[in-house]
Amino acid sequence: MTAPPDDVWLRPLAKRLRREPRITGREPLTGGYGSAAVERVDLDDGSSVVLKAAGPDEVAALRAAAVVNGPVRVPRMLAHGDGWLVLAHEPGAPLPAGTPVPDDAWRSLALVHAHWRRNRPRGVPVVDRTWWGRLCGLASVGLQAAAARAGTDGAAYAEADAAVRSWAADDWVATALAALPRTLCHGDAHRGNIHIGPDGAVLLDWGNARVAPGSLDVVVLAAPPPDGPADAPGAPVPASYRETLHDALGAADPPAMIAVEEAWARVQAHVQYLPFAADHQGPDRVASMARVAGAALDELGDLLAAARR
Incomplete structure (x- = not known):
């Protein structure tokens, strides 16, 4: 799997953020054995997100972990699509x-x-x-x-x-x-x-x-x-x-x-x-x-x- 073109994931991210984000920088992140493409993307408001090629299993798992009550520390999913997801860095x-x-x-x-x-x-x-x-x-x-x-x-x-x-x-x-x-x-x-x-x-x-x-x-x-x-x-x-x-x-x-x-x-x-x-x-x-x-x-x-x- 590879990460999608920027216009594919920026549109749903803009809907989540309620603004049009602009990319100011990006850097590949080291992954583990067999990991897909992962990169940190810096945005114009000073925040960063992680763009990752991912399958539906990971999207489903993050959704499930997000509903658990208590101090559970897992990545926060901001947007996802066919073969990719965006996480808060x-x-x-x-x-x-x-x-x-x-x-x-x-x-x-x-x-x-x-x-x-x-x-x-x-x-x-x-x-x-x-x-x-x-x-x-x-x-x-x-x-x-x-x-x-x-x-x-x-x-x-x-x-x-x-x-x-x-x-x-x-x-x-x-x-x-x-x-x-x-x-x-x-x-x-x-x-x-x-x-x-x-x-x-x-x-x-x-x-x-x-x-x-x-x-x-x-x-x-x-x-x-x-x-x-x-x-x-x-x-x-x-x-x-x-x-x-x-x-x-x-x-x-x-x-x-x-x-x-x-x-x-x-x-x-x-x-x-x-x-x-x-x-x-x-x-x-x-x-x-x-x-x-x-x-x-x-x-x-x-x-x-x-x-x-």
Whole structure:
């Protein structure tokens, strides 16, 4: 996707602003892996907006997040159209490396998760058994391509590919997805999507939003650094997340449900990032991610089997 010509997005923005804005400057913004074209556009009143090529999933997710009650910090959408959106620019900087994720980012996630628990925002994809099978298929394609590029050094990619293909129809994953409550998830809530501004932390880039068990965001945001093994210790999840979630829900989630949800999320998170790891992080990282996903799948099976007894 590419951003539209200026006249396409300036007209609906003018309607929102109730004036005719004039562009005074623009600057490309750095995006994450697979991100579409994004740029900051400066306007004649001294304000700035972000013009981003985006699909309908992101528009739907931002609309859904905007209706959540409480101090939820997400980008404010000003206008959107076919393949693009315009956001209010958030001043500030990315979360510095090694800095703990601020509590207000965790609280924002918790409020979103509580608000949309057992509800489906219109237009956001749902993670179910079919979706999981497609995800495993995409991961397999990426791993096979990496194995082909690596030639005789591609054993780790091939082993991970065989594992992912065997997981695509796993009954424990299907059981978890049928039983666990879903909510609106950011879907890609890693540290790189946390922006620190004068009013607090903002969760950027909702282009991978999905309706899934909320621990997907928790596991991703608390993951260990990406430049090391995936089975290294992650960051602790602050009490503020669960406290905010349970206060908003009106009751605490049962510990057994939380354990199942977190085990499923570790499987899901590591599989969804395997193509990136295969392209950018090398065989050792891929092997460690496959180990974590396999161990989490075993744990998931044990937890669900115990729940049936």
